[in-house]
Amino acid sequence: MVRLTVELIARTNNHLRNRKDETITQCLKRVTHLNFSNKHIDCLDDLSACKNLTVLYLYDNNIREIRSLGFLTNLTHLYLQNNSISCIESLSGLKRLEKLYLGGNYLTVIEGLEGLGELRELHIESQKIPPGEKLLFDPRTLHSLSKSLSVLNISNNNIDELRELEVLENITQLLSVDNHLNDIKDVELVLKKWPRLWRMDLTGNPVCQKPKYRDKVIVIAKALEILDGREIKEMARQFLLNWKASKDARKKSREDEMAGRLVFQQLYGLEHPQSILPIQNQNLTNTEKDKPKYFLMAPMQSDHRLSHLQKTAAKKTINISEDIRQLAVNDPTSSLPGQDDLEPHLHSQVVHSHVMLH
DSSP, X not given: OEEEOHHHHHHHOGGGGSOTTOOHHHHHHTOOEEEOTTSOXXXXXXXXXXXXXXXXXXXXXXXXXXXXXXXXXXXXXXXXXXXXXXXXXXXXXOTTOOXXXXXXXOOSEEOOOTTOTTOOEEEOOXXXXXXXXXXXXXXHHHHHTTTTOOEEEOOSSOOOOOGGGXXXXXXXXXXXXXXXXXXXXXXXXXXXXXXXXXXXXXXXXXXXXXXXHHHHHHHHOTTOOEETTEEOOHHHHHHHHHHHHXXXXXHHHHHHHHHHHHHHHHHHTOSSOOXXXXXXXXXXXXXXXXXXXXXXXXXXXXXXXXXXXXXXXXXXXXXXXXXXXXXXXHOTTXXXXXXXXXXXXXXXXXXXXXXXXX
16 A cells, blocks of 8 residues: 655655755645656545645556545646546635546546636546446536536546536537437537537547538537547538528528418418419400409319309309390490300409409
8 A cells, every 4th residue: 555645745756855954844835746646556645735736646546535635725737547536525625726637437426526616627538337327417516617617528438418518618629439429419409508619529429420410510510620530621611501501591481481371371261272373464455464463273172162152153143244234235335245245255254253252
């Protein structure tokens, strides 16, 4: 068992022994960087004497607990990857911490990071998670990191969705390689919440095999520069954006057309879409050319309704013809023709007009 103590720190750092008149406590106050990576350390002593320590390397050891590190209030970089840590605890006092490396440990829940308002990078990839489980996130921790965190590495943790991470509004880099992401809608949702994202790597996830996966991501993530290790060319992005705009315009046009048909049917009480046919202008007088150029073809809705319509039309035809004949008899000077002289095509138009009006 190797225990990291202040005595071990003073004994193994030659530059701290240059001043013979200083005590160990005074020497430790001058320490800003410590590297005890791969030293078979499995236990941490109280290191609060290193008041000005800013960078601490403890990766590739056998450390199980990290509660004694909470007193290093000036620490900005903490490297703890590839240890035996199963719980994040007592780190809320690290108010100035900017980068935290915890990859390759035994974490199942990311919690206990409340109060780390300066944390910009969190690396928690490749946790040794029990079979059938996935890495979970405490909502309180996510909320506390929502404004500060910009780089997140969650690769190889059996993660199957990103939706809970959407609160991290200032994310610029997401590494989620070799997880179980499968839903393109889930990916699109978080991308809409991350306007500053410029690098994303989802290599090794099933979602990467979805049709047009790359195109859809590029269209949504306007600031994205690197996707799955490949640079996004601006010309390719512009082409996809233009294609998307054209597709949306066609879709909206179809929707507007369908909406117009629906309103028309509701206004006229018709059950089927109508056919609007043009009236040819050839051989028409000036007066006739001023009339509407289209007429409505009523639908064949039912035998009963059609029979009623035919009877009504016949009745109206008789009444109109009789009125015209009587008017011609009573007024010989009138230019109106008698019933027998009424031109067939004009007679048809009069009947059709009255049918539509009634």
